[in-house]
Amino acid sequence: MAKEPFVSHFEKVIDLVDRHERFLIIGHVDPDGDCIGSMLSLALFLGARGLEAACFAPGDRSDLFSKLPGAQTICSLDEVSKFDHEVIFAVDLPTVERSEGLLKPGSDIPIVNIDHHPSNHRFGTINIVDEYAAATTMLIFRFLSAMAEDEITPDIATCLYLGILMDTGGFRFQNTDAETMRAAGRLIELGADSYTLTHDFIYMRKYTTLKLLAPVLESLELYDGGRIAIMKITNEMLEKTGATFEDSEGFVDYGAAIDDVELVALLREISQDRTRVSLRSRDDHDVASLACRFGGGGHKKAAGLTIDSSISVAEEKILSGLRSLL
Numbered sequence: 001m002a003k004e005p006f007v008s009h010f011e012k013v014i015d016l017v018d019r020h021e022r023f024l025i026i027g028h029v030d031p032d033g034d035c036i037g038s039m040l041s042l043a044l045f046l047g048a049r050g051l052e053a054a055c056f057a058p059g060d061r062s063d064l065f066s067k068l069p070g071a072q073t074i075c076s077l078d079e080v081s082k083f084d085h086e087v088i089f090a091v092d093l094p095t096v097e098r099s100e101g102l103l104k105p106g107s108d109i110p111i112v113n114i115d116h117h118p119s120n121h122r123f124g125t126i127n128i129v130d131e132y133a134a135a136t137t138m139l140i141f142r143f144l145s146a147m148a149e150d151e152i153t154p155d156i157a158t159c160l161y162l163g164i165l166m167d168t169g170g171f172r173f174q175n176t177d178a179e180t181m182r183a184a185g186r187l188i189e190l191g192a193d194s195y196t197l198t199h200d201f202i203y204m205r206k207y208t209t210l211k212l213l214a215p216v217l218e219s220l221e222l223y224d225g226g227r228i229a230i231m232k233i234t235n236e237m238l239e240k241t242g243a244t245f246e247d248s249e250g251f252v253d254y255g256a257a258i259d260d261v262e263l264v265a266l267l268r269e270i271s272q273d274r275t276r277v278s279l280r281s282r283d284d285h286d287v288a289s290l291a292c293r294f295g296g297g298g299h300k301k302a303a304g305l306t307i308d309s310s311i312s313v314a315e316e317k318i319l320s321g322l323r324s325l326l
């Protein structure tokens with residue numbers, strides 16, 4: 001956590017909440033558990049105050065999220081385009097790109113930018129950005145606690161806990177520090193069901209996920225004496241197994257689990273001339289810097305990007321990019 005505790009920022013946001021009634025909450029493309037947890041916890045908190053909150057994140061998301069409390073506040077682009085919001089919360093969202101034109105920095109509508117990506121562009125009217133926070137929900141939790149901890153219901157605690165759980169990989173990643181565990185403990189006291197969330201979001205795998213895992217592991221190749229691992233998901237694999245790309249959440253970590261592997265890339269064929277790449281780093285290599293070279297972003301140890309070329313051309317580009325990091 002940053003030394004600056006954002007107290008003065010929180011006061012400004014509390015003032016915004018007190019003076020307005022309609023809030024749009026925007027997350028990043030293909031929202032993950034932290035993004036969804038951030039959006040829903042805020043929406044539930046505002047909703048319980050009699051305020052209107054609508055959530056939107058572009059792209060795809062796991063069906064699993066639809067059973068979370070507050071999931072009904074997630075809207076389509078069509079719905080949010082008609083929503084006459086007065087304030088925007090951008091959560092777990094490092095840049096305004098791919099916000100479907102909803103985020104217009106410099107317009108009359110204030111933007112509260114709450115995020116933990118080091119690559120965050122600080123595009124908000126108020127920026128609560130702390131790259132040392134394990135999850136964006138850690139920052140939302142701090143904000144809601146500053147506003148009114150007694151208004152954090154078990155449903156809100158559940159959504160906040162989910163963000164921490166997912167972004168720490170079930171409390172296994174390096175970002176799992178004492179403050180993360182203290183926050184998780186407090187959220188359990190406030191009603192988050194740790195066992196059920198861990199079971200549903202960390203342990204459980206769909207049948208199609210396991211079917212897809214087989215060819216993806218088969219595709220794994222090691223380079224540079226085993227220091228680099230590259231895995232692939234092709235459309236053919238998805239068709240054969242009946243899986244979707246969302247079923248592959250976490251697959252990249254299998255590559256990182258191999259002894260001696262320092263860098264991992266998982267390439268996903270989107271079309272014949274478009275490839276999505278997830279990167280992971282062990283040790284000290286900065287994959288966010290590589291992702292940025294291709295117009296992507298993320299964290300030092302986990303980043304993503306899209307390349308406008310076929311999966312085989314993308315593989316060559318990424319392999320040489322990863323080699324440049326060694």
Ligand SMILES: [Mn+2]
Binds near residue numbers: 035092135
């Ligand atoms: Mn996050």
